[in-house]
Structures are given as C-alpha cells and as structure tokens.
Amino acid sequence: KQLYVFQRTPSSIDVRNDQPTDVEWYKSQQPGWHKHRMENFNTLVSGGFAEEDLVNDGWTEIVRNILLLMRIEKNKNLTPEELAAKAELADFQKMEQVRARAEAIVKDPNVAESLKPYYRQFCKRPCFHDDYLETFNRPNVTLVDTQGKGVERVTETSVIANGQEYPVDCLVFATGFEVGTDYVRRSGYELYGRDGVTLTDKWKDGAETFQGFHSRGFPNCFFMGTLQSAFTANFPHALNEQAIHIAHLMKKAQDGNIRRMEATQEAEDAWVDLICKLARMGERFYAECTPGYYNNEGQNELRNPKNTSYGGKSERFFKILEDWREEGDMKGLEIS
Structure with missing residues (x-):
C-alpha cells in the first residue's frame, strides 16, 4: 500500500x-x-x-x-x-x-x-x-x-x-470545513423575517447584528457562532457564554410575558460600526500571513469587515454581555 x-x-x-x-x-x-x-x-x-x-x-x-x-x-x-x-x-x-x-x-x-x-x-x-x-x-x-x-x-x-x-483508489479530503461563506449557505436553509425579507437580502452587503445575537427584521431569532461575536481558541467556551446570554433572554421573556424581542436600528448600526472599526486592528498581521480563511485566501483587503468576529479580546466581549445583563433594562432591544 x-x-x-x-x-x-x-x-x-x-x-x-x-x-x-x-x-x-x-x-x-x-x-x-x-x-x-x-x-x-x-x-x-x-x-x-x-x-x-x-x-x-x-x-x-x-x-x-x-x-x-x-x-x-x-x-x-x-x-x-x-x-x-x-x-x-x-x-x-x-x-x-x-x-x-x-x-x-x-x-x-x-x-x-x-x-x-x-x-x-x-x-x-x-x-x-x-x-x-x-x-x-x-x-x-x-x-x-x-x-x-x-x-x-x-x-x-x-x-x-x-x-x-x-x-489512487481512495481519496481522503483533509481540507477542513467550510467557514466564512454566507450563513444561509452553511446552514442549508433560508430565514424569512418580517414582510418576507430573507436573511440573504438583509445581509447581502455584510452581516448586520446587535451583539452577534439579533438582526433587525428577524424578531425572536437568535444567532450563535463567531460572526460579530467572540472567537475563542477553545471554541465551546464562546458557545457556552452565548448559551448563558440566550438563556438570560429567554428567562426575561418568560418572567415579563414578552412576546417579541428585536434589535433596534440604532443599536444594530452602532454594533456593526464597532465591529468594522475593530476589524482593522489585525489587518497588518493577516496581510503578512500565508493565504487562508483568516485573511480571505490572501485577499485581506477584499474581506468585508462586517463578516468578522468581535476584534477586541473575547474577555472584553463576555464582559460587555455580562454588564448588559446586570443593567437589566434590555437596552438596544425592542420588546412587546
């Protein structure tokens, strides 16, 4: 052999x-x-x-x-x-x-x-x-x-x-997994929000979220992953923090008889702006790297900053979520 x-x-x-x-x-x-x-x-x-x-x-x-x-x-x-x-x-x-x-x-x-x-x-x-x-x-x-x-x-x-x-009579692919492509492509299904707007249309120019969880026009829909959220080398760590946050939202909805939870336009715009600003911090490092999904296969200048993770330290992102929960007023969300 x-x-x-x-x-x-x-x-x-x-x-x-x-x-x-x-x-x-x-x-x-x-x-x-x-x-x-x-x-x-x-x-x-x-x-x-x-x-x-x-x-x-x-x-x-x-x-x-x-x-x-x-x-x-x-x-x-x-x-x-x-x-x-x-x-x-x-x-x-x-x-x-x-x-x-x-x-x-x-x-x-x-x-x-x-x-x-x-x-x-x-x-x-x-x-x-x-x-x-x-x-x-x-x-x-x-x-x-x-x-x-x-x-x-x-x-x-x-x-x-x-x-x-x-x-060869047997071919084993060790090319990793699909990452960085459109959310709908990777999930395998389309999401429809208010008035029939699709997530593909909403995000055609890049992802738009509040804290990585909410996207205006898609009430009661919660996203998990690294998009406009934290990235941790120990991946389950970030997922655990996200689960804690979503569980908090569910408890608030249950206790307050909340039927609809959705990001405000102002909160979403501010978060997207922050993500884009932080995305520029690592540009020099990734520009000097070999091609890969971290730098858009060597075309880092063409990478959409909206489609990146939170560019500060993940600890800082988790603290933002913790402080938001402790404030308790659900700032940035429309609820009814």
Whole structure:
C-alpha cells in the first residue's frame, strides 16, 4: 500500500504530549474550577496576562515566551508597539523550534524542509501531534509538496499535482470545513423575517447584528457562532457564554410575558460600526500571513469587515454581555 500526502502549505506540528488526568488532582478541585480554568486559558491564548498558567500546553507556550522576554528586560510597562515586537520575536523563536523539530524527526532532508512552516504561528491553526512527522519516515509514505498551489485537478482514477499524475483508489479530503461563506449557505436553509425579507437580502452587503445575537427584521431569532461575536481558541467556551446570554433572554421573556424581542436600528448600526472599526486592528498581521480563511485566501483587503468576529479580546466581549445583563433594562432591544 502507498500513501500520498498532498500538501498546499506545511502545517505547524508541535508536541501533543497527552497524559492521563490525575484522579487525585481531579478530586481535589473546588466548585467552579472548570470555569476558572477555561477563563485562565482564554486569557493567555488571547495575549493577556495571568499569574499562573493552569493548562500549560502548546497553546499557551507563546505567551509564556513573551512573559519570559519581559522578565529578562525587567520591564512590564511596554507600549503596544513594543509588546507587538516582543510577541513577534517570541513567535519567531517558537516557530524556529517547530521547524527544528521537523528537521530532527524527518530523515530525508528535502522532505523535512518541505514540512517546515514558514509563517507566524497564528497565521494558521496550530497543530499538535506526536506521530505525524514520524510518518514521513515510512517507505510507503510520499509527501507531494505543491509549493502553496494545491492540487491541479482530480480525475476518476488519480490526483494531478505539479504536472504529475498519482493513481489512487481512495481519496481522503483533509481540507477542513467550510467557514466564512454566507450563513444561509452553511446552514442549508433560508430565514424569512418580517414582510418576507430573507436573511440573504438583509445581509447581502455584510452581516448586520446587535451583539452577534439579533438582526433587525428577524424578531425572536437568535444567532450563535463567531460572526460579530467572540472567537475563542477553545471554541465551546464562546458557545457556552452565548448559551448563558440566550438563556438570560429567554428567562426575561418568560418572567415579563414578552412576546417579541428585536434589535433596534440604532443599536444594530452602532454594533456593526464597532465591529468594522475593530476589524482593522489585525489587518497588518493577516496581510503578512500565508493565504487562508483568516485573511480571505490572501485577499485581506477584499474581506468585508462586517463578516468578522468581535476584534477586541473575547474577555472584553463576555464582559460587555455580562454588564448588559446586570443593567437589566434590555437596552438596544425592542420588546412587546
């Protein structure tokens, strides 16, 4: 049997190092430990600071590197520009480590070179695996490096790449999942709001929401996901916070006998404006990245800022929701 791996861009493959959960450690945890652990992880991978790294894995390592550089200089009062420079240096050091790992594990130097990621760590989703690189030392495994171009075409019996035909009898797609396309396309159904207006028409020039949950003209409809909402590396964390918020809205509706809940035009416009302003903060970083869905496949300047996540830290977004709930007046919503 022969395995061909067709590669567009090399992935960043770091150590996974999974370990069994210590039973005694688990039993010693106090109520609320899981929420605290999630928040600690999210703070660190979002570039924030915490006294302790409770997860202590590959995702949080780059932040530890930044903190180490700051301790060496004994300077915690860095400007945003200085902090960005430290982050870039820590990023480079980490990626050099990842590249060195590929060189140390893969015996064929040409294959090892092709497997070295040449971009900043978070230009693409970091990967962690203890066996992936070792696989390329097997005699029946061939890496087909397309130098960023991808395969040319697929026929009934083969894959064409780099002008060469590779006969195959089984093809496994490892192209990820569809993301960033229209909501209706991904959900598989159309949404109709007041007066028969479709969500496709409402969002034809980009998404329009209030806090990512509500879209005017679609009363009692609540959206979940990253669109104009928070993005977290631990994806269920954001979904959990969204579920808490929607549950709060449902409870308010139940207790207040509310039959209709809908964003005001003013609140929606203000939120969309904020999303667009924050979207510009990461433009330079993504413009320098290799093509991917983070930067509209290398055409970042054509990316609609309306169709992005909340550009501030996710912690800040969650605090906005928490403060809104505590105020209790449902500001930004029309209710009846």
